Amino acid sequence: MATLFHISDIHFGAQDSHALDWFARSVREQRPDAVICTGDLTMRGTPREFEAAVAWLSALEAPVSIEPGNHDMPYYWEMWHRLRRPFERFKAAQAQAQRVVAVPGVTVVSLSTIVPAQWRLNWSKGFVTQPVLTRSLEDLNAAPAGLKLVACHHPLIDADTHGSGQTRGGKAALAQLAAAGADAVLSGHVHDPFDMTVDAGGRPIRIIGAGTLSERVRATPPSYNRLEWTPDDGLQVQVVTAS
Template sequence: MIRLFHVSDIHFGAEDRAALDWFAGLVRDEAPDAVVVTGDLTMRARHREFEAAAKWLEGLGRPVTVEVGNHDLPYFNLWARFVTPYRRYRALERMIERPLDLPGVTIVPLKTTARFQWRLDWSKGHVSTRALQQALALVEAAPAGHRIFVACHHPLVEAGTRSTSRTRGGRGALAALSQAGADAVLTGHVHDPFDIRHPSGGGTVRLIGAGTLSERVRESPPSFNEVRIAETGIETIARIMGATPDQSLSPPAA
């Protein structure tokens, strides 16, 4: 069995230090096979926030792969946002979309952020044709028999959470990824955990969203997902900080 710790929306600059220490302690004690971060490492994409995030992730001592979130684009500096939007990621460059060597499992990155959109709220998701083509190529190149997980920041379709993603191109991207063989899509952004089966592309794909380890909670306390991958299927457990018991999110078998 492969165990992934799926964490999102850590928001260094508005991080919950107790939640970070709790998560790091569980990583140390339980040694998951890998940690998958689905965006928003920072609050305002400041250098010091990226440096703090890099130091914390390196301290986990496990294989880590990171996808970009909308808060990881420069917020105040428009020149940097449009011309060099990912320059401040240099402290993390070894972890950004890092391939993971996991038996029977392939993690495929999909960028859902945009430097500019023709709408007022640029925090929402956008899947470009180029980003989708790159992800589809990686899905198709995955070894036969692998379970394929797509990692992106924004949910590709709405999952009934209080916050929304309104991802442009998301529904079509989800159908294409499902048809190509993706088993599940790991996301963040909405700060509440979920796991639903979604009919798409002529089949069914799992949509798995992680909560937050920041102070910016919504309906749920700070949490992350433990994703267990076995020959018999995929199980998602929301690991919740505090007195609330962990919750199995996995939907009933179809």
């Protein structure tokens, strides 16, 4: 059996210290095989926020996989840095805090839905570019048999939540990921958990969203998703709320 904890939107700079301590204690006591973080490590993408996020993630007693979120780029008042080197700080943080996730029978494939600028007013929304999608499809096609998960920040299609990803190219990407054998897509961004099986180009695929461990809650208290998988029983998902 594989046990994975799925977190998102920890938002250092607007973090909930009680929720972060509670989650770290849950990792220490329950010893999951890995933690998957689907983005928004920070609130404004500042060096100080990334330092705090790295310290917390590095202290978790489990391997950690980390995706970028839209808040993990320099904010709008650092426009030159945002447009020229949008992922510099995130990649430095990822290099320090991410540890190889090697769980027998489980593959986690990255799919970035983050771009520094778009032809629409709200740049916080998702966008799937073809080169990024192509690399994810190649990784899926090369993956051994077992559970195949795709990790990204924005929901590729919107669930019934207060927030929205409005991910451009997301629906087409979901169909291609399903065709390549993905079992589920893990995301965050909307700060409320969800778990749905949807039709993607004629194939079923699950979309699973994690809530937040920050003060920026919506309809759900701070929470994380507990994922348990066996070849016989498949993937089971439980939303665990802070106590």
